Amino acid sequence: MAHMHDKDTDGLTAPTAPNPVVQTFLMLWRDKFAFVSVIFLLLVLFSAIFGPMLLEDLATKQNLRGRNAPPFDFSRDWLYWLGADALGRPLLPRIIVAAQNTIFVAAGAVFFSLTIGTVLGLIAGYTSKMWSQIIMRLADIIMSFPSLLLAVIVLFMLDSSVFNLVIVLAITRIPVYLRTARAETLEVRERMFVQAARVMGASGRRIVFRHILPVVFPTLITIATLDFAFVMLAESALSFLGIGIQPPEITWGLMVSQGRPYLTTAWWLSFWPGLAIILTTLSLNLLSHWMRTALDPAQRWRLENVRKKNG
Amino acid sequence: MGDRLLEVRNLSVDFHTSQGTVHAVRDVSWHLDRGETLAILGESGSGKSVSASAILNLIDMPPGEITSGEILFENRNLFEMTAEDRRQLNGHRIAMIFQDPLSHLNPVYSVGFQIAETMTAHGVSRAQTRARTIELLKRVGIPDAETKVDAYPHQFSGGQRQRIMIAMALALKPDILIADEPTTALDVTVQAQILALLEELQQETGMGLLLITHDLGVVAEVADRVVVMNSGQIVETGTARDVYHNPTHPYTKKLIAAIPGNGAMATPLDTGIKPILEISGLTKHYAAFVALDQVSLTVLPGESVAIVGESGSGKSTLAKTVLRLEEATSGAALFEGRDLVTMSPKELFHTRRDIQMVFQDPTQSLNPRMTIFDIIAEAFVIHPEILAKPHWKARVSQLLEQVGLKPEHMYRYPHQFSGGQRQRIAIARALALEPKLIVCDEAVSALDVSIQAQVLALLTGLQNELGLSYLFIAHDLPLVRDFAHRVIVMKSGKIVEQGPVQQIFEAPREAYTRNLIAASLSPDPEIQASRRMARHDLQEAAS
Numbered sequence: 001m002a003h004m005h006d007k008d009t010d011g012l013t014a015p016t017a018p019n020p021v022v023q024t025f026l027m028l029w030r031d032k033f034a035f036v037s038v039i040f041l042l043l044v045l046f047s048a049i050f051g052p053m054l055l056e057d058l059a060t061k062q063n064l065r066g067r068n069a070p071p072f073d074f075s076r077d078w079l080y081w082l083g084a085d086a087l088g089r090p091l092l093p094r095i096i097v098a099a100q101n102t103i104f105v106a107a108g109a110v111f112f113s114l115t116i117g118t119v120l121g122l123i124a125g126y127t128s129k130m131w132s133q134i135i136m137r138l139a140d141i142i143m144s145f146p147s148l149l150l151a152v153i154v155l156f157m158l159d160s161s162v163f164n165l166v167i168v169l170a171i172t173r174i175p176v177y178l179r180t181a182r183a184e185t186l187e188v189r190e191r192m193f194v195q196a197a198r199v200m201g202a203s204g205r206r207i208v209f210r211h212i213l214p215v216v217f218p219t220l221i222t223i224a225t226l227d228f229a230f231v232m233l234a235e236s237a238l239s240f241l242g243i244g245i246q247p248p249e250i251t252w253g254l255m256v257s258q259g260r261p262y263l264t265t266a267w268w269l270s271f272w273p274g275l276a277i278i279l280t281t282l283s284l285n286l287l288s289h290w291m292r293t294a295l296d297p298a299q300r301w302r303l304e305n306v307r308k309k310n311g
Numbered sequence: 312m313g314d315r316l317l318e319v320r321n322l323s324v325d326f327h328t329s330q331g332t333v334h335a336v337r338d339v340s341w342h343l344d345r346g347e348t349l350a351i352l353g354e355s356g357s358g359k360s361v362s363a364s365a366i367l368n369l370i371d372m373p374p375g376e377i378t379s380g381e382i383l384f385e386n387r388n389l390f391e392m393t394a395e396d397r398r399q400l401n402g403h404r405i406a407m408i409f410q411d412p413l414s415h416l417n418p419v420y421s422v423g424f425q426i427a428e429t430m431t432a433h434g435v436s437r438a439q440t441r442a443r444t445i446e447l448l449k450r451v452g453i454p455d456a457e458t459k460v461d462a463y464p465h466q467f468s469g470g471q472r473q474r475i476m477i478a479m480a481l482a483l484k485p486d487i488l489i490a491d492e493p494t495t496a497l498d499v500t501v502q503a504q505i506l507a508l509l510e511e512l513q514q515e516t517g518m519g520l521l522l523i524t525h526d527l528g529v530v531a532e533v534a535d536r537v538v539v540m541n542s543g544q545i546v547e548t549g550t551a552r553d554v555y556h557n558p559t560h561p562y563t564k565k566l567i568a569a570i571p572g573n574g575a576m577a578t579p580l581d582t583g584i585k586p587i588l589e590i591s592g593l594t595k596h597y598a599a600f601v602a603l604d605q606v607s608l609t610v611l612p613g614e615s616v617a618i619v620g621e622s623g624s625g626k627s628t629l630a631k632t633v634l635r636l637e638e639a640t641s642g643a644a645l646f647e648g649r650d651l652v653t654m655s656p657k658e659l660f661h662t663r664r665d666i667q668m669v670f671q672d673p674t675q676s677l678n679p680r681m682t683i684f685d686i687i688a689e690a691f692v693i694h695p696e697i698l699a700k701p702h703w704k705a706r707v708s709q710l711l712e713q714v715g716l717k718p719e720h721m722y723r724y725p726h727q728f729s730g731g732q733r734q735r736i737a738i739a740r741a742l743a744l745e746p747k748l749i750v751c752d753e754a755v756s757a758l759d760v761s762i763q764a765q766v767l768a769l770l771t772g773l774q775n776e777l778g779l780s781y782l783f784i785a786h787d788l789p790l791v792r793d794f795a796h797r798v799i800v801m802k803s804g805k806i807v808e809q810g811p812v813q814q815i816f817e818a819p820r821e822a823y824t825r826n827l828i829a830a831s832l833s834p835d836p837e838i839q840a841s842r843r844m845a846r847h848d849l850q851e852a853a854s
Contacts, residue, residue: 201663
């Protein structure tokens with residue numbers, strides 16, 4: 001997107017384009033919710049990358065004397081502050097370690113379905129009727145299958161590895177992006193600036209990626225953040241059925257379902273991983289809301305010159 | 312103070328935006344009597360619609376705030392009434408019609424239902440409404456009203472939809488009808504009919520008509536008195552005649568001077584030169600519908616050829632077919648001897664440089680997510696042979712200056728400019744490819760009158776400087792009169808008449824052309840009055 005605007009040579013008052021990194025940070029700082037979200041997400045990302053390396057052993061160490069230990073018992077080691085599970089394993093390090101699988105599965109599935117769905121949707125929306133028909137009917141086939149059933153069949157035939165799980169979840173979510181991208185493309189392609197680009201001789205690829213995609217993208221990214229939560233839960237459902245991630249591997253979804261039998265006696269088993277899922281999704285939502293504003297030049301001023309007294 | 316029907320006193324409305332407070336109207340006072348037509352005239356952003364919105368309680372508060380003043384309806388202050396009382400007035404005693412009837416009619420209900428709804432909302436029984444609805448539709452001139460009452464909005468033409476809106480507004484016999492740009496979206500001949508209808512209805516019912524418009528022609532046609540607004544303030548009031556003949560305020564003078572249709576007409580170019588564009592027998596079918604039927608025309612280098620016609624005449628299809636945005640069914644369009652219709656994609660790509668287009672609405676034709684630099688420099692990205700990358704910035708600066716903008720504007724986004732400036736940017740983008748022919752599809756019709764004049768002057772200047780040819784598509788005849796060398800009149804996909812501009816305007820051969828010229832409104836109330844008489848006589852003779 002951004003051209004490097006070198007220093008203006010002919011205009012004295014020409015604004016020098018500010019450093020994009022600094023500008024992005026400033027815009028983020030102005031939206032405090034988005035700012036906190038980003039910090040939280042960075043924390044999650046950090047846990048996902050380094051968590052297993054640092055805490056793997058602690059998270060799997062059983063301690064039968066500490067079974068279902070309640071949270072907020074500050075007399076114990078800090079690892080047990082959020083309590084312990086049915087086998088006495090401390091919850092806090094388990095959540096941190098589980099972040100890796102959870103984020104990898106959810107981010108992978110969302111990323112692949114977003115990318116593939118968007119590209120196919122743009123093709124279906126912009127090119128010939130025949131391609132549109134082929135792509136849309138394929139999407140119909142995927143959609144007409146209950147997504148969990150599809151996952152069960154595929155994972156029954158293949159190994160239930162993390163990678164396969166990502167593929168299965170991605171496939172079931174493709175139609176969402178595909179249909180949205182196609183519908184928006186059909187509308188945007190008729191807009192006059194697209195016609196203007198055609199008159200200039202712009203290639204199909206240029207029109208799709210330079211003119212249509214930037215308009216469609218904010219909608220898709222919003223769906224993607226919502227989907228993130230859906231995929232996390234779908235993954236836990238599959239794990240619960242015994243065809244997703246299997247213990248001793250852990251994910252947040254799996255932790256929620258493992259805690260389910262103890263809901264009446266030890267609520268914290270499901271609560272903390274559930275909270276992690278909620279906070280992650282919420283942060284992504286807030287961030288996507290910020291991105292929608294930041295990506296739209298007509299809205300960006302809201303983040304650029306907010307005065308001291310607001311509204 | 313006498314018994315005015317409606318009186319606005321010292322009204323000030325502010326809008327609080329995060330970019331500061333905007334004074335939409337400041338200290339505005341006017342009044343409307345029974346049986347009178349008052350026009351509020353102003354360009355976009357002048358605040359002409361704000362006082363009407365205040366009357367109907369349509370201002371969103373916040374961000375809007377009425378900071379001072381009062382509105383008296385039959386000597387009762389509207390601002391002191393309860394919301395429920397005001398709702399009782401709206402639609403019942405004070406009704407409104409809007410610019411674009413399509414967006415104000417609900418597509419999923421029949422028009423009969425929607426007209427009846429106004430009545431049931433104010434307590435008329437359902438049994439009575441249907442008969443009254445049919446009666447109203449007949450009154451506003453919808454043929455076959457008994458069956459059309461159950462039709463849906465998309466089954467009517469633009470003019471008919473506006474008639475339906477009028478029927479809806481008149482359903483409860485209001486005392487005041489507010490018409491906000493009621494004819495702006497309509498063809499000239501339809502515009503004349505709608506205005507005539509409004510006038511007739513006013514004489515019948517004795518209601519006060521408040522007309523909000525930017526068009527001096529509309530003012531001349533129907534208004535008794537006129538209020539001229541500029542940047543939120545009233546600059547001049549008086550009878551339509553006085554204001555036109557003896558404007559006192561410099562703004563009004565400027566506005567009247569900017570009206571097209573009074574300048575010298577261009578003399579035709581020497582036909583001896585080889586034409587740059589030669590269209591012969593161009594035809595375009597959409598399934599069974601014939602949009603273009605055997606159209607043939609030529610454009611000379613350095614010539615402006617105007618194509619005029621009402622909506623549906625095929626003029627925009629012609630532009631799109633020439634630019635290969637649509638594929639022609641048959642016929643040829645020779646550009647410098649090569650046929651655009653059968654050209655290979657590769658050849659077409661190179662020819663794109665020579666033929667550019669300026670679209671009607673610059674708000675839509677500029678990508679809102681690109682900076683001005685990116686928009687203009689896209690030409691060089693697509694056609695890298697024009698200019699090497701290090702020179703882009705200098706060239707974009709130069710182009711911006713050429714169209715009357717400043718180089719430092721290049722890092723801004725389209726929404727930071729006014730409509731006229733955006734159209735200049737669109738022109739700069741077209742010029743970036745160094746074209747020989749520019750197709751202007753209603754390129755100035757979305758702009759204010761004074762801006763129109765500026766943009767047209769810019770186009771003419773560029774023509775003299777660069778030897779450009781224009782294919783200028785328009786529905787506004789006075790505009791064409793000042794600008795074009797030759798005029799082509801189209802109707803239902805066919806060329807009705809073509810000739811030098813002087814011949815078309817002074818000695819039109821075809822009845823259709825004569826009608827079109829007669830229907831376009833002159834800003835002079837006297838000329839308009841005499842035209843109205845002539846039209847009336849014509850109808851008498853016909854019946």
